Structure formats: structure tokens, C-alpha cells
Amino acid sequence: MDISFALTGKGFVIVAADTTAARSIVKMKLDEDKIKVLSPHLLMAFSGEPGDTVQFAEYVERNIRLYQIRNTYALRPSSAASWIRRTLADSIRSRKPYAVNLLVGGYDTSTHTPSLYWVDYLGTQASVPFGAHGYGSYFALSLLDRYHNPEATLEEGLDTLRRCIDEVSKRLIVAPGKYKVKIVDKDGVREIEL
Amino acid sequence: MNMVTERYARYLAEHYNEARRYDSRTTIFSPEGRLYQIEYAMEAISHAGTVLGVLAKDGVVLAAEKKVTGKLLDLSGVKEGGYGGSGEKIFLLNSNVVTGVAGITADANSLVNYARQAAQKHLFAYNEDIPVELLAQRLCDLKQGYTQYGGLRPFGVSLLYAGYDVHYDFQLYHSDPSGNYSGWKATSIGANNGTAQSLLKQEYKDDMGVEEAIGLVLRVMSKTMDSTTLGSEKLEFATLTLDPTTKQPKARIYKPAEVDALLVEQGLAKKDEDSEMRAV
Numbered sequence: 145m146d147i148s149f150a151l152t153g154k155g156f157v158i159v160a161a162d163t164t165a166a167r168s169i170v171k172m173k174l175d176e177d178k179i180k181v182l183s184p185h186l187l188m189a190f191s192g193e194p195g196d197t198v199q200f201a202e203y204v205e206r207n208i209r210l211y212q213i214r215n216t217y218a219l220r221p222s223s224a225a226s227w228i229r230r231t232l233a234d235s236i237r238s239r240k241p242y243a244v245n246l247l248v249g250g251y252d253t254s255t256h257t258p259s260l261y262w263v264d265y266l267g268t269q270a271s272v273p274f275g276a277h278g279y280g281s282y283f284a285l286s287l288l289d290r291y292h293n294p295e296a297t298l299e300e301g302l303d304t305l306r307r308c309i310d311e312v313s314k315r316l317i318v319a320p321g322k323y324k325v326k327i328v329d330k331d332g333v334r335e336i337e338l
Numbered sequence: 339m340n341m342v343t344e345r346y347a348r349y350l351a352e353h354y355n356e357a358r359r360y361d362s363r364t365t366i367f368s369p370e371g372r373l374y375q376i377e378y379a380m381e382a383i384s385h386a387g388t389v390l391g392v393l394a395k396d397g398v399v400l401a402a403e404k405k406v407t408g409k410l411l412d413l414s415g416v417k418e419g420g421y422g423g424s425g426e427k428i429f430l431l432n433s434n435v436v437t438g439v440a441g442i443t444a445d446a447n448s449l450v451n452y453a454r455q456a457a458q459k460h461l462f463a464y465n466e467d468i469p470v471e472l473l474a475q476r477l478c479d480l481k482q483g484y485t486q487y488g489g490l491r492p493f494g495v496s497l498l499y500a501g502y503d504v505h506y507d508f509q510l511y512h513s514d515p516s517g518n519y520s521g522w523k524a525t526s527i528g529a530n531n532g533t534a535q536s537l538l539k540q541e542y543k544d545d546m547g548v549e550e551a552i553g554l555v556l557r558v559m560s561k562t563m564d565s566t567t568l569g570s571e572k573l574e575f576a577t578l579t580l581d582p583t584t585k586q587p588k589a590r591i592y593k594p595a596e597v598d599a600l601l602v603e604q605g606l607a608k609k610d611e612d613s614e615m616r617a618v
Contacts, residue, residue, distance in 0.1 A: 215472055215475075216471075217505050219464065220466065222465065222466065223464035224464075226463070226464050226466070227464050230462075254504040254505055
């Protein structure tokens with residue numbers, strides 16, 4: 145039921161995820177954070193099987209942190225996404241695979257470029273200008289096709305995100321009420337209110 | 339004397355020879371706090387062929403002196419194929435790292451193999467070329483292990499790594515048998531490395547381009563090598579630059595003919611004795 149969106153713009157990536165934790169037909173919690181800050185310039189929105197999501201996200205978070213401590217510099221977004229994909233690809237070939245879908249957004253401080261990766265539980269990875277997971281993707285991807293601009297300013301990017309969220313609210317039966325939005329750019333990661 | 343120390347004294351007396359043999363075989367501290375096995379390994383390296391490295395702003399240059407030469411050595415396999423060089427001193431570790439080795443060649447081959455595997459493992463896990471410092475660290479972790487674990491001899495090899503990555507651009511590292519490594523603008527290992535380093539210190543300039551660095555390396559090499567003339571049978575040479583179109587690191591290990599052509603270009607080529615005689 146989780147919904148997550150992400151899009152790139154000129155020098156930034158916006159990552160958004162709903163904040164509902166539900167079980168069956170019941171909303172259990174309305175302020176769940178489903179976007180992990182993996183490093184000063186790396187974000188990861190996670191969705192999928194409850195339990196697997198948090199477990200896997202924490203596993204990734206700690207391994208990325210360990211790499212940074214051991215090797216003095218942080219993994220670049222492309223390398224981090226590749227490692228995460230590899231971990232999921234190994235996982236699905238194990239006895240108890242993680243069922244987790246991800247959007248990994250980051251700003252590469254060595255090449256000064258924003259990048260976004262769409263990753264699913266099968267170990268598929270794609271570098272994308274925008275991406276979405278969950279029921280929201282059925283509504284948002286066509287909007288993003290129409291309105292996404294890789295050269296957009298942050299305000300324009302947020303407008304496009306609002307369009308996606310509004311469309312989901314209008315058309316989806318089980319639309320979530322609230323979203324958390326995080327941004328990563330040259331200055332690092334920050335959370336904003338829509 | 340109590341029972342325990344008495345038994346220990348008897349044990350020592352009975353096993354004295356065995357204990358002494360064991361001491362010399364493992365890397366343990368001497369009473370003065372030194373690790374002789376490591377020092378001996380470094381000594382072995384200071385007799386090996388010189389390896390020189392110079393870091394320029396748009397590339398890195400490596401040169402190495404070959405010791406295994408002679409008229410009867412079959413070098414026909416060296417002229418073609420492979421990455422270039424003769425496979426004695428300079429090796430390609432990954433598409434972004436070239437190394438020059440000094441010391442026991444057999445040990446070096448083993449380390450080169452290990453480094454290539456480490457680089458490929460990194461590529462497999464992270465889908466990027468291994469950062470140069472990380473590769474140096476991987477090798478040093480291995481080398482350090484042999485300064486501690488008993489019964490084994492350390493690697494008798496020092497390496498120079500010439501590499502490129504997006505974190506620090508062009509880089510030059512040196513690592514020794516103890517597992518220490520350090521970054522340099524210009525440095526040298528092997529025989530006469532003291533002379534080479536003082537020459538480098540005098541002539542190195544911070545804003546050097548790769549062409550200038552090639553000249554510097556060959557000049558220093560010609561002064562430090564035992565033989566009076568430079569030629570491809572005594573010299574291995576490599577550069578690491580950025581490909582102008584792809585912006586990707588491009589390693590070039592010169593083939594013997596290319597080394598000779600370079601020496602002619604730099605005016606350091608071997609003089610043809612016959613023509614000299616005729617001129618006189």
C-alpha cells in the first residue's frame with residue numbers, strides 16, 4: 145500500500161513517501177518515516193513487505209555507514225545503488241528473500257550531478273529521471289512523463305510532485321493523507337513540508 | 339626455585355634449539371624493538387631494479403629498470419600481445435591503475451594477481467573502478483598480515499601505484515613490505531632510490547604536465563641506472579592519462595619499440611657505437 149515518488153531537477157533530487165503504516169484495513173500510524181538518510185548526500189525511500197522494509201533499510205544504512213568509516217570517503221550514489229541492488233539480487237536467491245522496493249536518490253559530490261535509481265525486490269535497477277513505487281505509480285508516471293523537466297528549479301520540481309500527490313488523492317480509493325518529502329542537493333539532505 | 343619455574347627451566351633446556359629456530363622463522367620483535375624480517379625484506383628491495391613515478395596535473399608517469407636481461411633471453415613474446423611492457427616490472431592492475439614493482443618478482447606476481455582480483459571484486463560489488471587508495475589499502479592489509487602471523491615470510495615487494503579516480507584525480511602511491519603506504523608527487527623505489535629521489539626533489543615542479551613529467555622521469559632514470567645507455571631491453575615505461583574523448587582513464591604500457599622511439603624523441607637513445615667510431 146506504500147506510495148513513493150522521486151524526481152530529479154537541476155542539481156537536486158526530491159524523494160517523497162506517504163507516512164501511513166497500515167495493517168489489513170486499519171491505519172496503525174500516520175507519521176511513519178519511510179525515507180532513510182543513508183549518508184550526507186544519499187536518500188532511500190523504501191516500501192514493500194512490512195518488517196522487511198525497516199530491517200533491510202537499517203541493514204543498508206549501517207553498511208553504507210561502515211564503508212564511509214573504513215574508507216574515509218562515502219560511496220557515490222551510483223556505487224551505493226549498485227551495492228544495494230546486488231544485496232537484493234543475492235537476497236532473492238536465498239531461502240528468505242527481502243520483499244522491498246526502493247528509490248535511491250543522491251547527489252554525487254565528486255561529479256556534481258544529482259542521480260536517481262529505481263530498484264525493486266527482484267534486484268532490478270534503473271537510472272531514471274523520475275520514478276515511483278506502489279499504487280501511486282499508476283497515476284503519477286503519466287503525469288511525470290508530461291511535466292517532468294530535468295532542468296527544473298526546486299520550486300518547479302515541487303509543483304510537479306504536488307500534481308502527482310493531488311492526482312492520487314483524487315483518484316485512488318485508499319489514498320494516503322500525508323507525505324514526507326526530503327531533498328538532496330549539493331548542500332546535503334533536508335526535509336521540507338509541502 | 340618453585341615447581342613451576344623449575345619445570346619451565348627444564349623445558350627451555352630441552353627445547354632450546356627448537357625455540358631458537360622458531361624465533362628466526364617468525365616475525366617477532368627483537369629485544370631492541372625491531373622486526374628484522376621486515377627490514378631484510380626492505381633490504382632485498384633496495385637491490386632491485388629502480389622504479390620511478392612522477393605525478394603530473396594531467397597524468398602519471400612510471401618507469402622501471404629491468405634487471406633480467408641478456409643477449410640470450412628470449413623476448414620474442416614481449417613485442418606483441420598483452421598490455422605491453424615485458425611483464426617483469428610494470429603491470430596493469432585495473433583500467434585505472436598501473437603498478438611498478440621492485441623486489442622479488444615471484445612475490446610481486448602474486449601481489450599483482452591479488453590486486454587484480456580485489457579490483458574486480460570492487461567492480462562486482464559497486465559497479466565502479468576501485469578508488470586508487472582503496473586498492474593500495476587492500477594490498478597493504480595483506481602485506482601487514484605477514485608482519486604478524488607466525489611461520490610465514492613477508493612479501494619482499496614494494497610497489498608504486500599510478501592511478502586515477504573521481505575522488506582525488508591522478509594519484510601516486512607507494513607501499514612497502516610492512517604494509518605502510520603513502521601518497522607522493524614523485525618518488526622512487528629499488529636500487530639508487532636515494533639518488534633518484536634527491537634528483538626528483540630538485541627538478542619536480544608542481545604544475546608539470548604529463549609531457550614534462552615524461553622528460554623528467556627519463557632524465558632521472560638515465561642518471562640513476564647503472565648502464566650508461568638507455569634502451570628498451572633495460573627499461574619499462576608507462577603513462578596513465580585521461581582519454582580526451584571519453585574522459586576515462588587510459589593506461590598505456592609502452593611496448594619495447596615504443597620505448598625506443600620515446601628515447602629517440604627525448605634524445606636519450608642508445609648511441610650506435612659503429613657510426614660514432616666512423617665519425618671520429
